[in-house]
Amino acid sequence: MPDDFEAMWSELAPLGRSAASGGYFRQPFTSVESELRSWFREQCAARELPVEADGNGNLLAWWGAGSDAVLVGSHLDSVLDGGAYDGPLGVVSSLAAIDLLRSRGVAPRRPVAVGAFAEEEGSRFGLACLGSRLASGTTTPESARELRDRDGVPLLDAMAAAGVEPSLGRADWLDRIGCFLELHVEQGRDLVDRERVVGLATEIWPHGRYRFDFTGDANHAGTTRMEDRHDPMLSFAMTALAAGKQARVSGQRATFGRVDVAPNGTNAIPSRVTAWLDARGETDESLVRLVAEIKRQGTERSGRDGTRLEVTSESVSGAVSFDPVLTAGVRSRLADRWGDVPVIPTMAGHDAGILAAAGVPTAMMFVRNPTGVSHSPEEFAEMADCLAGVEALADAIEGLVS
Ligand code: HGY
Ligand code: MN
Ligand code: MN
Numbered sequence: 001m002p003d004d005f006e007a008m009w010s011e012l013a014p015l016g017r018s019a020a021s022g023g024y025f026r027q028p029f030t031s032v033e034s035e036l037r038s039w040f041r042e043q044c045a046a047r048e049l050p051v052e053a054d055g056n057g058n059l060l061a062w063w064g065a066g067s068d069a070v071l072v073g074s075h076l077d078s079v080l081d082g083g084a085y086d087g088p089l090g091v092v093s094s095l096a097a098i099d100l101l102r103s104r105g106v107a108p109r110r111p112v113a114v115g116a117f118a119e120e121e122g123s124r125f126g127l128a129c130l131g132s133r134l135a136s137g138t139t140t141p142e143s144a145r146e147l148r149d150r151d152g153v154p155l156l157d158a159m160a161a162a163g164v165e166p167s168l169g170r171a172d173w174l175d176r177i178g179c180f181l182e183l184h185v186e187q188g189r190d191l192v193d194r195e196r197v198v199g200l201a202t203e204i205w206p207h208g209r210y211r212f213d214f215t216g217d218a219n220h221a222g223t224t225r226m227e228d229r230h231d232p233m234l235s236f237a238m239t240a241l242a243a244g245k246q247a248r249v250s251g252q253r254a255t256f257g258r259v260d261v262a263p264n265g266t267n268a269i270p271s272r273v274t275a276w277l278d279a280r281g282e283t284d285e286s287l288v289r290l291v292a293e294i295k296r297q298g299t300e301r302s303g304r305d306g307t308r309l310e311v312t313s314e315s316v317s318g319a320v321s322f323d324p325v326l327t328a329g330v331r332s333r334l335a336d337r338w339g340d341v342p343v344i345p346t347m348a349g350h351d352a353g354i355l356a357a358a359g360v361p362t363a364m365m366f367v368r369n370p371t372g373v374s375h376s377p378e379e380f381a382e383m384a385d386c387l388a389g390v391e392a393l394a395d396a397i398e399g400l401v402s
Helices: 005-012 031-046 088-103 130-136 141-145 155-161 172-176 190-194 232-250 284-305 324-338 351-357 383-401
Strands: 051-053 059-063 069-075 080-082 112-117 177-185 198-204 207-215 253-262 272-280 308-317 343-346 362-367
Touching: 005 031, 005 088, 005 383, 031 051, 031 059, 031 088, 031 112, 059 069, 069 088, 069 351, 069 383, 088 112, 088 177, 088 383, 112 130, 130 141, 130 172, 130 351, 141 155, 172 177, 177 324, 177 351, 177 383, 190 198, 198 324, 198 351, 198 383, 207 232, 207 284, 232 253, 232 272, 232 284, 272 284, 284 308, 308 351, 324 362, 324 383, 343 362, 351 362, 362 383
Parallel strands: 069 112, 069 177, 177 362, 198 343
Antiparallel strands: 051 059, 059 112, 198 362, 207 272, 207 308, 253 272
16 A cells, blocks of 8 residues: 555655754755655555656656657755745645546546655756756757756766766656646735635746846955945846845845855955846746846945946747636536636746646646745645645546546
């Protein structure tokens, strides 16, 4: 008898959990992530689901073989100090949904695949959805080979060290996928405000990551007169304030969540501040406008500070609309048990967005999160809601394979 949802969830609970914060550090190709991958393989073995590794770090477990498969699943990695649910909820729910379908006696007419995608958060190599980008050909192997983590470890070395045999590039499993349905914890309070347990997604907002390099002149913190300084920290600080204000007034999102300061000493004016902007906009045009305005204000301030600013787009993902036919089909399938399921946009990126942009008919299902918090230890879903999500996912899959 394979483990049920609650048993699987409690097995995962200690893996990568920080005793200090209660949050998770499940960075790709680390020893803890290897444990997660082994756990996934063991669970699939217990269900007699053969697992395929694609050389990009992604794992796919197959219930049935052939083409036109219904792909479900999500990712096992987390942001730095993240929650337990973002990612693993979709993977664990998919395995539990297969158990439920088997107990219902469903004999699928199409294969069902459960995916566990690599480096969805971009928390180690900086590029979100790295596994699905490589598998879909959205990112080239050549550019991925250039990726390094914060300690300078190249992606391929990290993969090899984790026992993942790298063979980067478009995956042939993509040609065997008919559609993708990713279940995810909600990362806002839409469902809780509506008192609904499950929802579906309409679209993903365009979003991107931009590196802001501010350079100035290192000097003594005591002996350098204030008017003689070229302090890149001041240029950055003003740019961060401008980003917050611009996003607020235009109804978009802008966040500087990561900063690297050189030489990072208390008694020296920094020579360089590198900060990463995560920006998201309602449309492709509004995202471009937002980033351009932040850059303009940062450049203007740098001019006044006698510092220099260089902005590099590290990744930009355009607007994604989920497949309306697939979404409507899932919605009508869910209507019997779940009523009129809300369909809501999301400002978060997902592997579902990458595969949708690559032409795979894709839909997303959300499970209520009472805190509305995500990318933080506070992220949460009630066990009863998780189990309801499993049932809804099983209902949706059953509709697609019957
Ligand atoms: O950052 C994101 O939007 C996603 O959660 N990976
Ligand atoms: Mn996330
Ligand atoms: Mn996620």
